[in-house]
Amino acid sequence: MSIWEVIIISLIKILLIVVLMLLTVAYLVYFERKISAWIQNRKGPNRVGWHGLLQPFADVFKLLLKEDIVPEKANKALHTLAPFIALFVAFATYAVIPIGPTIELFGYKINLVVADVNIGVLYVLALTSLGVYGITFAGWSSGSKYSLLGGVRSSAQMISYEVSMGFSIAGVLLLSQSLSPTKIVEAQYGWMWNAILQPIGFITFVVSAFAETNRLPFDLPEAEPELVGGYHTEYSSFKFAGFFLAEYANMIIASMMITTLYLGGYQIPYIDKLGLNQTLTVLLQVGAFLFKTAFMLFFFMWVRWSIPRFRYDQLMNLGWKVMFPLSLLNIVWVAVLIMVFRL
Amino acid sequence: MTTKKRFKDLTFWERLYIPVIIKGLVLTLKTMFKPKVTMEYPEVKFEPPASYRGRPVLVQEKNGVERCVACGLCSRVCPALAIEVQAAETELEKERFPQKFEINMLRCIFCGFCEEVCPEEAIVMSKDYELVFQDRDSAIFGKDKLLVPVENLQDRIDFLRKFKK
Numbered sequence A: 001m002s003i004w005e006v007i008i009i010s011l012i013k014i015l016l017i018v019v020l021m022l023l024t025v026a027y028l029v030y031f032e033r034k035i036s037a038w039i040q041n042r043k044g045p046n047r048v049g050w051h052g053l054l055q056p057f058a059d060v061f062k063l064l065l066k067e068d069i070v071p072e073k074a075n076k077a078l079h080t081l082a083p084f085i086a087l088f089v090a091f092a093t094y095a096v097i098p099i100g101p102t103i104e105l106f107g108y109k110i111n112l113v114v115a116d117v118n119i120g121v122l123y124v125l126a127l128t129s130l131g132v133y134g135i136t137f138a139g140w141s142s143g144s145k146y147s148l149l150g151g152v153r154s155s156a157q158m159i160s161y162e163v164s165m166g167f168s169i170a171g172v173l174l175l176s177q178s179l180s181p182t183k184i185v186e187a188q189y190g191w192m193w194n195a196i197l198q199p200i201g202f203i204t205f206v207v208s209a210f211a212e213t214n215r216l217p218f219d220l221p222e223a224e225p226e227l228v229g230g231y232h233t234e235y236s237s238f239k240f241a242g243f244f245l246a247e248y249a250n251m252i253i254a255s256m257m258i259t260t261l262y263l264g265g266y267q268i269p270y271i272d273k274l275g276l277n278q279t280l281t282v283l284l285q286v287g288a289f290l291f292k293t294a295f296m297l298f299f300f301m302w303v304r305w306s307i308p309r310f311r312y313d314q315l316m317n318l319g320w321k322v323m324f325p326l327s328l329l330n331i332v333w334v335a336v337l338i339m340v341f342r343l
Numbered sequence B: 001m002t003t004k005k006r007f008k009d010l011t012f013w014e015r016l017y018i019p020v021i022i023k024g025l026v027l028t029l030k031t032m033f034k035p036k037v038t039m040e041y042p043e044v045k046f047e048p049p050a051s052y053r054g055r056p057v058l059v060q061e062k063n064g065v066e067r068c069v070a071c072g073l074c075s076r077v078c079p080a081l082a083i084e085v086q087a088a089e090t091e092l093e094k095e096r097f098p099q100k101f102e103i104n105m106l107r108c109i110f111c112g113f114c115e116e117v118c119p120e121e122a123i124v125m126s127k128d129y130e131l132v133f134q135d136r137d138s139a140i141f142g143k144d145k146l147l148v149p150v151e152n153l154q155d156r157i158d159f160l161r162k163f164k165k
């Protein structure tokens, strides 16, 4: 393949992923509203289109038609930059997440992943930690105390939970002895899912993922009763939509990470023993990955509408005094697994 | 009597929180499959009970005349100063009638004091809650809009007879 072919194929893949992701996010918002409605005995949006299926587009157009307000006291450059940082981080993470195996199309061998990086897990971790800059900049540059408090809370929260998140992942890496998502998935053959082998690590990782994505019960950065809108109080129109998008995109990434690291990725236990043909197996496996991710996304929303928000001191207590020791304990547990059971 | 538990009184299991969280999640999951209570408003309308205080209306007798004797009590008691009554004489037995009776629906707070104070049971709260105006002038309801035949208000009148003392 010439360099131009590589560039064009990559551009097509990037375009596809961006479009797909925007659509997924749009419908995540729709399902968020539907699920919240169902949990509250309501019907949810059902006016725009069949069962309200066009609602996300109505929402987006409404947001885009709004006036874009920049506060007088704001630091204009950073105020504009912040949502783009958040968006960039969210989008860039998708580059390493494989949506499927290599396929042949028009005589080209195409990898269904934008960038095949062998340190994928590290890349995702590094990028998601960058996301905190978007939020902190947004809070600081708005020139409003509510935004500032939201931003500061967010950075403190993310930094605290990143620690336990990293330590939980360490357990997974010890078992698979690799940083590549594919290898990690392969290491969880059969029922050797990490969620089953190291339940403590699973719980700490999921809880930290909730905190990292600023979802309830850890959505303190945008706690409406105390902070109005939190770090995006002073944002409107497209920039607000940017933060919104980023939040949901992060949620998808978190779900995919949980699936890959703990729920066996695309693996269906012992599917190769059933003697199905190659194509069907691959299709089923992709389906399994999507199903697990979808379930995690549902779980995110389910929790959001069930559990009240933590108080800030409780959040910090939980992060440092509970989650951090637990994730350390998990590493010890994994070490025992490796030493005693020779996994 | 149940006493509030403090953190130090919690058992180990309760401190773990996880069982309680699971309990909560199960509850919301069950709720998701329960029948919905949403009323899809413009198509399905809420039929209020007799105790509902919708917009105040004047009772119109079967012969087409309003019951009101223009005593002005409702206007006097109205906390929002929404009612204006102009009395005049009539040949009928009741001797007085409101030449002009206006309620400014932008001011009315639906407190029901007018209904309560009326000696003739002439002004009652209806079940009408759909009040939309395009401008301020059309929000002032005159007798043409206020008069409602007594048959349509029987529900509320029965309710008042039963509970108003």
Ligand code: SF4
Pocket: B056, B074, B077, B078, B079, B080, B081, B082, B083, B103, B107, B108, B109, B110, B111, B112, B113, B114, B115
């Ligand atoms: S309901 Fe209350 S506010 Fe309305 S007209 Fe009667 S007394 Fe006035």
Ligand code: SF4
Pocket: B067, B068, B069, B070, B071, B072, B073, B074, B075, B085, B114, B117, B118, B119, B120, B121, B122, B123
């Ligand atoms: S209190 Fe009754 S009778 Fe007197 S003016 Fe008002 S509506 Fe008429």
